[in-house]
Amino acid sequence: MSRRHLHYRRPLLATLAAFAVLAGTAAAAPAATSQAAPPAAPVAATPLGALDDTYYQNALGKSGTALKSALHTIISSQTKISYSQVWDALKSTDQDPANSSNVILVYSGRSISKNSNGGSVGQWNREHVWAKSHGDFGTSTGPGTDIHHLRPEDVQVNSIRGNKDFDNGGSAVSGAPGSYTDSDSFEPRDAVKGDVARMILYMAVRYEGDDAFPDLEPNDRVSNGSAPYIGRLPVLKAWSQEDPPDSFEKRRNDVIFDQYQHNRNPFIDHPEWVESIW
Numbered sequence: 001m002s003r004r005h006l007h008y009r010r011p012l013l014a015t016l017a018a019f020a021v022l023a024g025t026a027a028a029a030p031a032a033t034s035q036a037a038p039p040a041a042p043v044a045a046t047p048l049g050a051l052d053d054t055y056y057q058n059a060l061g062k063s064g065t066a067l068k069s070a071l072h073t074i075i076s077s078q079t080k081i082s083y084s085q086v087w088d089a090l091k092s093t094d095q096d097p098a099n100s101s102n103v104i105l106v107y108s109g110r111s112i113s114k115n116s117n118g119g120s121v122g123q124w125n126r127e128h129v130w131a132k133s134h135g136d137f138g139t140s141t142g143p144g145t146d147i148h149h150l151r152p153e154d155v156q157v158n159s160i161r162g163n164k165d166f167d168n169g170g171s172a173v174s175g176a177p178g179s180y181t182d183s184d185s186f187e188p189r190d191a192v193k194g195d196v197a198r199m200i201l202y203m204a205v206r207y208e209g210d211d212a213f214p215d216l217e218p219n220d221r222v223s224n225g226s227a228p229y230i231g232r233l234p235v236l237k238a239w240s241q242e243d244p245p246d247s248f249e250k251r252r253n254d255v256i257f258d259q260y261q262h263n264r265n266p267f268i269d270h271p272e273w274v275e276s277i278w
Helices: 048-053 064-075 083-093 155-161 190-206 233-242 247-260 273-277
Strands: 016-018 045-047 099-104 111-113 124-128 150-154 185-187
Touching (some): 064 190, 064 273, 083 124, 083 150, 083 247, 124 155, 150 155, 190 233, 190 247, 190 273, 233 273
Antiparallel strands (some): 099 111, 124 150
């Protein structure tokens, strides 16, 4: 497998996290419709300190397995949505900031109409960043519908990625400039390398095998097949550091928390927790 050394770093934007309600019962998820979701309503910006004082208060001061366990307890409190509802959720979470009628495709980086979703060539569908065959959870409500790791992607590019693990190297992917693949791994474009890493690590903390789903964990391998693992962990850690959370990723975390699942990806709010746990 060929390898390329990456030398890029995007400036870290001012850290702000947003949420509307940190206490009380989560609102019901919106029903699925056949029409595009309207532009997502603005969310009230709140400093990270406010989240630490409330949402993350039981995780502060911890590290390693104790931090992972505390975060698992925190983020496991969520509203679950159906796989059909994922369509409309992604139209809000991944809305193009420059065009409210479009979504941004995660690997391709292309802006495409929200209404062009489906399974045909030229359309976008629902990419499981943690490949659903890694743990064999399919599209069951739970990990199969968790929008923290579900993203819009071109049908053909989604097929090329398939269920491959993540690593550096390979040949250029048609339709996804800056992405590479080979027989056993996939490398996303630089602008979303950190996003991918943080989605994978979120899944590893959220799904610990205590809710009828597999215990998902990252490892230092490729070709993990149907085992509940995805690699490669050292590469994912490097990607998270090299590509810190940007405004698109932060807004996405806010919308999921405020409007849909009412839980957060802690590695977007606290990227330093990646190294603290792994």
